[in-house]
Structures are given as structure tokens and as C-alpha cells.
Amino acid sequence: MLRTVSVMILLAYSMFSCAQEKKTWVTYPGNDGPGKGRNIVFVSGDEEYRSEEGLPMLAQILAVRYGFNCTVLFSTDPKTGEIDARYQTNITGLEHLQKADLLVMLTRFRELPDAQMKYFDEYVKAGKPVIGLRTATHPFNYSRDTAGVYAKYSFNSEVPGWEGGFGKLVLGETWINHHGIHGKEGTRGLINGIEQDGKNPILNGVKDIWTPTDVYSIQQLTRANILVYGQSTNGMTPTAPVNLEKSVMPVAWTRTYQVPGGREGKAFATTMGAAVDLLNEDLRRLIVNACFWAVGIEKQIPEKANVSFIKDFKPTMFGFDNFKKGSFPSKYEMK
Structure with a gap:
């Protein structure tokens, strides 16, 4: 009887240990390529734009085709390890x-x-490079612990020197509003001809961008170099005409940043980037090119980077609470 109880205890402990050790992230080791030996960390976590689907796809491309070691992190329920965008x-x-x-x-x-x-x-105090997609302009909201040490990172921060929080200081803008009609208007990318004529390598092979997410409002960018402007489209299809009654807004740019007490770094930001946006080949190419630029190997950006999918990619349409429940990070492993 005692032997049976001991075996049961050991079995229970083993199961508990396995649960504790279960990884809540996924890693893609890099193949040979220009990114070999460099590590990219992708951080997903939003309720609406399915970053938990889009970022693993980008990480796979960068690992398999270009040699970067890529790790993707997720918002998870700490009790179960299940991906929970909420x-x-x-x-x-x-x-x-x-x-x-x-x-x-x-x-x-x-x-x-x-x-x-x-x-x-x-990381940001060290001045390391940052790429922010879509809602990365407003990645933090300290509404529970408003006096905490990191509350200054909040999108609506009023802390002296940290006005606008992480989004404003690092990427150049925080959350303002929807310039386009959310869910009814898409974004037609207008490549900055000055940058294109100047042979900016981030624009290599980037010609035709259209996404179903709408244009965000941008009030003021500082220390920024605009690569792509966005025009609202009257509809959510690539052939929808542009809305000429609305002004254009920056939708992709690079800039330098420096948070208080930190070193200077560089950032690339785009207000596009929902999982369904990433069906657009040239948007994927723009982001892949930006990764090369961010780590200082812009001279190795291909004339037209291969950004075809590694695995089937059928993203979920954006919308609150429509993430695929019951999924774990292991779902995105490459078998």
C-alpha cells in the first residue's frame, strides 16, 4: 500500500513538473543566411488584430529564409498556458x-x-532596435497600478519626460484615433517617392501595399523618416477607390529614439500589421527589410526579398474576442 501511494505521489509530482516546465513561447532556430547568429524576439499580445497568428508567420520566414534565431512570446493564461489575447x-x-x-x-x-x-x-534603455506594428503605438495601459514604477510606459502617460508613454518616446506616436472608418475602410499604401528615388533599402521590392485595417491618426512625428503614407479606401478590398476627402497619414517610418536615462536607438513603426494585413506580400517584404535595417545589415537587403509563407497561413479576421480559443504556443511549432 505504501509503495502504491509513493508511486502515485511521484507520478503526480512528475506531471506537475512537466506542466511547470511547459514553454509558453515558440522558438525557430535560424538556418544559414545573413541573419545567422542574430536573435529576434517577437512579442504578441492584443485583443483584436491576431498578433498571435501573424508574428509566428513572420518569425518563420526570417528564421528559415534569412537565418535569424526567432522566439515568439504570447499573452497566456498563467494557470493553463493557453494563449488568451484578453x-x-x-x-x-x-x-x-x-x-x-x-x-x-x-x-x-x-x-x-x-x-x-x-x-x-x-532593453529600451540599452538603445536596442525596436520594430512596432499596428497597436504597438499604444502597447501599455497601466489602469490598475497607476502609481507603479512602469506606469510611465502607459499610452496616456503624463509623467514628465514620458508624455505619451512607450509609443510616443520609442515609436514616435501614441494612440490618437482611427483616421479611417474602422471595419469599413482599408489602407492604400503610398510609397514615399523621395525615399524610393533615394534607394532606401527598406523599400526594396515594395510597390503595392493594401491592407483591410484602416489608417490611424498621427498628430506629430519627430526625428522620423516617413517611408509610406496611407490613404483611406472606400471599402475593404484591394480594388476599392481611395477616399479623396481624407488626408494622407504616415503609416510606416523609421526614427531614432532615446528614453530618459537610456542610450539612443533606432525604431521602425507601421500602423499596419494585423494578421490579415500580412497577406499582402509587399507589407511582409517591408517588415522583413526593416528587420535587416534594424540589426545593421541593410546592405544585405535583397532587391526583392522572398517572403513566401513557410506554412499555410490563413489568418483570422480582426475583431475583438474572435481569437482561436484552446490554442497553445506549441500550435505554432514547425513540425
Whole structure:
């Protein structure tokens, strides 16, 4: 009887240990390529734009085709490890930022605990490169702990020196509003001809961008170099005519950043980037090119980067709470 009880205890402990050790992120080791030896950390976590689907796809391309070591992190339920886009207070694995050469993020209104947030803080203070997609202009919202040490990262921060929070200081803009009609108007990308004529390598092979997400309002960008402007389209198809009654807005740019007490770094931002946006080949190419630029190998950007999918990619349409429930990070492993 005692032997049976002991075996049961050991079995229960083993099962508990396995559960504890279950990774809530996915890693794609890099093949040979210009990015070999460089580490990119992708951080997903938004309720609406399916970053948990789009970022693994981009990471696979960069790992398989261009040699980057890529790790993708998710918003997960800490009790189950299940991906939960609504869970705003947990993204495990952020310690990977300690060895990251590049951070690519699409998060929205997260409020992470200090033990996790410190890795973000250390990363940007070190002036390391950042790429922000869509809601990365408003990635944090400290509405629960408004007096916390990292509340200054909030999109609506009024802390002196941190006005506008992470989005404003690092990417150049915080959340303003929808310039286009959300869910009714898309974005037609207008390539900045000056940058194109100047042979900006980030625009290599980038000609035709259209996305179903709408244009965001941008009030003022500083220290920024605009690569693509966005025109609202009267409809959500690539052939929809542009809305000439609306002004254009920047939708992709590069800039330098420096947070208080930190070193200077560089950033690329685009207000496009929902999973369904990434069906557009030239948007994927723009982001892949930006990754080369961010880690300092812009001279190796191909004339037309191969950004074809590694696995079938059938993204979920954007919308609140329509993420695929019951999914775990292991779903995105390459078998």
C-alpha cells in the first residue's frame, strides 16, 4: 500500500513538473543566411488584430529564409498556458530580451507585472532596435497600478519626460484615433517617392501595399523618416477607390529614439500589421527589410526579398474576442 501511494505521489509530482516546465513561447532556430547568429524576439499580445497568428508567420520566414534565431512570446493564461489575447497581465519569456538583437512587437494595452516589465525597460534603455506594428503605438495601459514604477510606459502617460508613454518616446506616436472608418475602410499604401528615388533599402521590392485595417491618426512625428503614407479606401478590398476627402497619414517610418536615462536607438513603426494585413506580400517584404535595417545589415537587403509563407497561413479576421480559443504556443511549432 505504501509503495502504491509513493508511486502515485511521484507520478503526480512528475506531471506537475512537466506542466511547470511547459514553454509558453515558440522558438525557430535560424538556418544559414545573413541573419545567422542574430536573435529576434517577437512579442504578441492584443485583443483584436491576431498578433498571435501573424508574428509566428513572420518569425518563420526570417528564421528559415534569412537565418535569424526567432522566439515568439504570447499573452497566456498563467494557470493553463493557453494563449488568451484578453489576458493583459502576463507575457512569459520576456527574459529572452536580454540576448535579443531586435524586438518586434504587436501588443495592445498590456499591464505587465514588474518582474516581466523590467526586461522591456532594460532593453529600451540599452538603445536596442525596436520594430512596432499596428497597436504597438499604444502597447501599455497601466489602469490598475497607476502609481507603479512602469506606469510611465502607459499610452496616456503624463509623467514628465514620458508624455505619451512607450509609443510616443520609442515609436514616435501614441494612440490618437482611427483616421479611417474602422471595419469599413482599408489602407492604400503610398510609397514615399523621395525615399524610393533615394534607394532606401527598406523599400526594396515594395510597390503595392493594401491592407483591410484602416489608417490611424498621427498628430506629430519627430526625428522620423516617413517611408509610406496611407490613404483611406472606400471599402475593404484591394480594388476599392481611395477616399479623396481624407488626408494622407504616415503609416510606416523609421526614427531614432532615446528614453530618459537610456542610450539612443533606432525604431521602425507601421500602423499596419494585423494578421490579415500580412497577406499582402509587399507589407511582409517591408517588415522583413526593416528587420535587416534594424540589426545593421541593410546592405544585405535583397532587391526583392522572398517572403513566401513557410506554412499555410490563413489568418483570422480582426475583431475583438474572435481569437482561436484552446490554442497553445506549441500550435505554432514547425513540425
